[in-house]
Amino acid sequence: MIDTxxxxxxxxxxxxxxxxxxxxxxxxxxxxxxxxEELAANLRVGVGLRKIVRIREPQSAFLLGxxxxxxxxEEVAKEECDSIIFDEELTPAQQRNWEREGDGKILVxxxxxxxxxxxxxxxxxxxxxxxxxxxxxxxxxxxxxxxWTHLDRQRGGGxxxxxxxxxxxxxxxxxxxxxxxxxxxxxxxxxxHRETQRKQRMKVPLPSAAIVGYTNAGKSSLLNRLTGSKVLxxxxxxATLDPTTRRMELPSGQALLVTDTVGFVRRLPHRLVExxxxxxxxxxxxxxxxxxxxxxSPEAEAHYKTTLSVLKELxxxxxxxxxxxxxxxxxxDGLHEAELHHDHPNAIFISAHTGEGMDQxxxxxxxxxxxxxxxxxxxxxxxxYDLINKLHEAGAVQDEEAQNEGVLIHGNxxxxxxxxxxxxKFVQS
Numbered sequence: 034m035i036d037t038x039x040x041x042x043x044x045x046x047x048x049x050x051x052x053x054x055x056x057x058x059x060x061x062x063x064x065x066x067x068x069x070e071e072l073a074a075n076l077r078v079g080v081g082l083r084k085i086v087r088i089r090e091p092q093s094a095f096l097l098g099x100x101x102x103x104x105x106x107e108e109v110a111k112e113e114c115d116s117i118i119f120d121e122e123l124t125p126a127q128q129r130n131w132e133r134e135g136d137g138k139i140l141v142x143x144x145x146x147x148x149x150x151x152x153x154x155x156x157x158x159x160x161x162x163x164x165x166x167x168x169x170x171x172x173x174x175x176x177x178x179x180x181w182t183h184l185d186r187q188r189g190g191g192x193x194x195x196x197x198x199x200x201x202x203x204x205x206x207x208x209x210x211x212x213x214x215x216x217x218x219x220x221x222x223x224x225x226h227r228e229t230q231r232k233q234r235m236k237v238p239l240p241s242a243a244i245v246g247y248t249n250a251g252k253s254s255l256l257n258r259l260t261g262s263k264v265l266x267x268x269x270x271x272a273t274l275d276p277t278t279r280r281m282e283l284p285s286g287q288a289l290l291v292t293d294t295v296g297f298v299r300r301l302p303h304r305l306v307e308x309x310x311x312x313x314x315x316x317x318x319x320x321x322x323x324x325x326x327x328x329x330s331p332e333a334e335a336h337y338k339t340t341l342s343v344l345k346e347l348x349x350x351x352x353x354x355x356x357x358x359x360x361x362x363x364x365x366d367g368l369h370e371a372e373l374h375h376d377h378p379n380a381i382f383i384s385a386h387t388g389e390g391m392d393q394x395x396x397x398x399x400x401x402x403x404x405x406x407x408x409x410x411x412x413x414x415x416x417x418y419d420l421i422n423k424l425h426e427a428g429a430v431q432d433e434e435a436q437n438e439g440v441l442i443h444g445n446x447x448x449x450x451x452x453x454x455x456x457x458k459f460v461q462s
Contacts, residue, residue: 044078044115044116044140045078045079045115046079046080046081046112046113046114046115046116047073047078047079047080047081047082047114047115047116047117047118048080048081048082048083048084048105048108048109048112048114048116048117048118049066049069049070049073049080049082049083049084049118049120050084050085050086050105050117050118050119050120051063051065051066051069051083051084051085051086051120051121052085052086052087052088052096052097052119052120052121053085053086053087053088054088055089061335062085062120063085064331064332064335065120065299065300066083066085066120068298068299068332069118069120069144069147070083072144072147072148072151073118073147075151075154076147076150076151076154078116078118081112081113081114082108082109082112082114084105084108086101086105088101093126093127094126094127094130095127095130095131095134096119096121096123096127102131102134105117106134106135106139109135109139114139115138115139115140116139116140116141116142117131117135117139117140117141117142118142118143118144118147119141119142119143119144120143120144120300121143121144122143122144122145122300122302123141123143125175125176128141128142128143128176144300145172145300145302146172148298148301148302148305149165149168149169149172149302149305152165152168152305153165153166153169160223163216163219163220163223164220166212166216167213167216167217167220167304168302168304168305168307170209170212170213170216171213171304172302172304173209174206174209174210174213177202177205177206177209224314227314239280239288239289239290239427239428240287240288240289240290240320240321240402240405240406240447241278241289241290241291241292241318241319241320242289242290242291242292242319242320242321242322242323242355242398242401243291243292243294243316243319243322243323244256244291244292244293244294244322244323244325245294245297245316245322245323245324245325245340245344246296246297246324246325246326246336246340247296247297247298247325247326247327247336247337247339247340248295248296248297248298249296249327250296250325250326250327250336250359250360251325251327251359251360251385251386252293252294252296252325253277253293254359254385254386255323255325255357255359255383255385256277256279256291256293257385258385258388258391259279259281259291259391260279260280260281260291261281262277262279276292276293276294276295277292277293278290278291278292278293279291280428282428283395283398283399283402284395284396284399285399285408285431285444285445286428286430286431286432286444286445287399287402287406287428287429287431287444287445288427288428288429289398289402289428291323292316292319294313294316295313297339297340297343298339299335299336299339301339301343303346306343306346306347313347314347316344316347316349316352317347317348317349317352319352320353320401320402320405321352321353321354321355321401321402322344322349322352322353322354322355323355323357323398324337324340324341324354324355324356324357325357325359326340326356326357326358326359327358327359327360328358328359328360328361328363328365328370328373328382329360329361329363329364329365331369333358333369333373334373334376337356337377353401355381355394355397355398355401356377356379356380356381357380357381357382357383357394358373358377358380358381358382358383359383359384359385360384360385360386361382361383361384361389361390362384362386362387362389370382381393381394381397402445405447405448406429406445406446406447406448407445407446407448407451408444408445408446409443409444409445409446409451409454409458410441410442410443410458410459411441411442411444411446411454411457411458411459412436412438412439412440412441412442412457412459413439413440413442413454413457414438414439414457415439415440417439417457420453420454420457421433421440421442423450423453424442424444424446424450424454427447427450429444429445429446429447429450430442430443430444431443431444431445432444439457441459
């Protein structure tokens with residue numbers, strides 16, 4: 034991958050190149066370019082030129098027509114840019130053609146490579162590092178004809194020996210394929226380990242909610258507000274790569290496990306979705322989803338649709354979803370807010386920063402769980418403390434009172450425990 038630290042100052046001044054295709058809504062290309070600029074800023078890449086090119090249909094050689102290629106390179110030279118960052122995904126051949134056309138003086142990369150590099154820098158655990166490395170290598174393998182820093186110099190490995198007649202390129206490709214195979218094996222172990230952890234959690238069966246949404250929507254801040262935890266909540270893209278699960282209690286006393294997940298972004302590389310399935314599967318197996326959207330962003334609706342698209346790719350689009358518009362403390366335009374209320378009448382509007390709207394959110398979470406738990410009052414004999422312990426483990430007990438006949442319990446009983454306690458249902462005489 035492109036290491037922007039090593040390339041500085043060569044990649045200090047980039048041309049951001051957006052492509053406007055037929056069918057895009059007004060301002061979409063500009064909005065995507067704004068997002069690309071923020072992505073580049075995360076890698077400390079300066080921007081010397083922003084340009085949007087309109088095309089009717091993509092061209093195989095350069096994506097753009099040859100006339101536009103010449104025009105772009107002339108502007109890049111005039112603005113003394115040292116690189117071009119495409120907002121579209123480029124094929125390996127297109128990247129090589131652009132760099133050849135620029136006489137090898139201009140580095141050409143695309144949005145996918147920028148996102149992968151940011152993920153690489155944000156990865157803080159072994160699992161995230163494995164997932165990112167796999168995505169990077171699968172991206173890089175068909176691009177091996179471009180400049181490549183050998184894997185043994187990047188990772189400290191590389192014990193392979195070159196066979197007679199094997200070129201350096203072939204050796205590099207063999208090393209990458211071997212590493213990819215090893216990473217996939219290691220990630221299978223990660224999935225198995227996560228399944229074991231989940232089975233352990235299911236022994237104390239609690240409902241769960243996964244917080245999903247666009248990157249920088251305030252998911253980690255919401256987790257902290259709900260659970261009183263101190264998960265990193267930085268105002269930057271992809272601050273969270275590894276899932277964090279915390280336990281909380283709803284006003285009724287019902288326990289709930291809440292998991293923070295990696296943020297989504299438009300044009301998220303498909304290989305990242307694939308690589309992160311071990312992490313994002315928390316969204317698939319949760320009882321329901323809390324979909325957080327930054328209400329202060331003019332692109333809130335586009336971000337909302339992007340998240341739904343990724344959820345569909347994960348097979349989680351059929352889950353019960355609670356939509357939450359966050360950051361209402363940031364002075365949202367009145368018309369914009371009215372449109373959000375109109376288009377999402379069942380959504381909750383909150384500020385994870387100030388706590389505004391949190392009572393409504395908690396009430397909505399209670400509603401989401403009603404199909405999984407039934408409010409009941411029970412009088413359980415003292416001889417059945419095994420059953421009382423099960424209810425406590427399930428977070429089902431709101432309050433209890435010891436009486437002569439047994440323990441009087443008010444709580445939300447999980448559906449799968451209702452039959453076991455039905456005979457102890459208390460009826461006021």
